[in-house]
Amino acid sequence: PTEHVVYTFALALRSIRWELHKRYSDFVHIDRRLRSAFSDAKLDHILGPSRLPGKAYLDKSSSRLMDLRKRRLELYLRALVTHRAMARSDLVRNFLQLPDELYSHPQGGDAEEQR
DSSP, rough: OOOOOOEEEEEEETTTTEEEEEEHHHHHHHHHHHHHHHHHHHHHHHHGGGGOOOOOOOTTHHHHHHHHHHHHHHHHHHHHSHHHHHHHHHHHHHTTTTOOHHHHSOOOOOOEOOO
């Protein structure tokens, strides 16, 4: 089996905080599903310069390259969660693995990625 990298993102919504653990391939999968649901043009417009970084050989021993990719993935996440329609889509909400506490909370709101 090939070695893979799991990126960890700290997320918060209202007073609830959680960690999201995703591989690059998870981002590729959600990007494809969003493009199918919303169209390439709409997703490109929403993401702007925060588009998903391209698939490239990543030297897993290079912390600088790993940090760069993680920052690009954070920008991608931030673009999704700050756009109202995207943040409310079931695809994005499932991808974010929202904690159960959020569903029982009476107030609505959008998820926001935090560093």
